[in-house]
Amino acid sequence: MTKKWLGIDMGGTFTKLGIVDGTGKVYGKSKFETKGKQGIDDYVERLTYYSKELVNQLDMEWKALDGVGLGLPGFIDRKKGWIRHLPSLGWRNIKIKEKLEQSLQLPIDIDNDANVATLGECWCGAGKNQTDVICITIGTGIGVGIIANGQLIRGQSGLAGEAGHIVIEPDGEPCSCGQRGCMGKIASATAMVKEANRQLQAGKETSLKKCSTITTLDIFEAAKTQDQVATQVIERALTALTTVMSYLTVTLNPGLFIIGGGVSHAGDHLLNPLKTKYLDITQKMMKKDVNIKLATLGNDAGFIGAASLLKE
CATH class of the missing domain: 3.30.420.40 (ATPase, nucleotide binding domain)
Incomplete structure (x- = not known):
């Protein structure tokens, strides 16, 4: 059975979500307002809610997911799982991976939003x-x-x-x-x-x-x-x-x-x-x-x- 992951693209205005399998097939997607000025804890809470709602809409079980990937709009320390600085939101020095793993109870990987867009286009799009x-x-x-x-x-x-x-x-x-x-x-x-x-x-x-x-x-x-x-x-x-x-x-x-x-x-x-x-x-x-x-x-x-x- 091919693996399935939750992909998250956090933007300054909207956050886009999608369930994607190992072939690049998208099973479903949604989005919600980022509202980053309300702070990281509020964001993680709403991200968790909308992520689980998407999985429920697809009649999937949360435990069927093999992990979560997150793209973030700014300077990221991927090895440590930290946000260094998100200029559009004013966020600095946040242990985002740790917070999400606690909330989502799944393996998490993070990267810069331009990097993940590049990976997407080279996997399934114009750069294939x-x-x-x-x-x-x-x-x-x-x-x-x-x-x-x-x-x-x-x-x-x-x-x-x-x-x-x-x-x-x-x-x-x-x-x-x-x-x-x-x-x-x-x-x-x-x-x-x-x-x-x-x-x-x-x-x-x-x-x-x-x-x-x-x-x-x-x-x-x-x-x-x-x-x-x-x-x-x-x-x-x-x-x-x-x-x-x-x-x-x-x-x-x-x-x-x-x-x-x-x-x-x-x-x-x-x-x-x-x-x-x-x-x-x-x-x-x-x-x-x-x-x-x-x-x-x-x-x-x-x-x-x-x-x-x-x-x-």
Whole structure:
């Protein structure tokens, strides 16, 4: 009988859950509001409730699960099972593995959310059967996961892949990591929306002023009509993103970049200009065998990849 695991993808706004087996099949899934500001104990209590509710809905027994994998949005010490820092929630130095094992009474494994999304896409999605892959998720922040020679690269302290904190504008906006002008402060969905609003407040003429609340999809829609503000916002973001992709290319020699996260829903309106700019700035020999694709698992990538931590 194939093993079954509970995969959990904790986001700043929602936590996604899924029951996944050893073939990558998803038996069922759900989500709930993270509400991280209510604290870790409240979160563990609600996570336990919703996890068991999902299992009950599937007419399964809790003891039929072989373990739980959890992806977390921040700096993780996987070996110790600790949260070092989740910037979006303000959580620091929490023994998350110990707390969950006490509450769920199952083996627990944890990792960074970008790492588990990468594992998910390389197991069942756009990176299947690929050995050298870099997955970049563009949402509230930017996460990067790296597969080299078929293995997820975590680094000495488990912090490999934090390329969203490569500094692009040294005098730019302060980042929660303590630096200024990080790529994530320029190319994330949050950063793009902030820049569009800044242009609006500066009195720039743009169709985006019709939006009650600007989203990145609004920005990409406006760019289709040659809206100057939208075009400039996207150009700035893609310059930062592809600069980092170029650095990663000459360092790691990947065969594939996977672009995921909420911004990837812009589809070819993101992918085509991104490819053009990447090819313009990347070293000739290194770029010739690199493919760039959109992620295919959507919001399921995180919990599928989290479940696969037990498979590892």
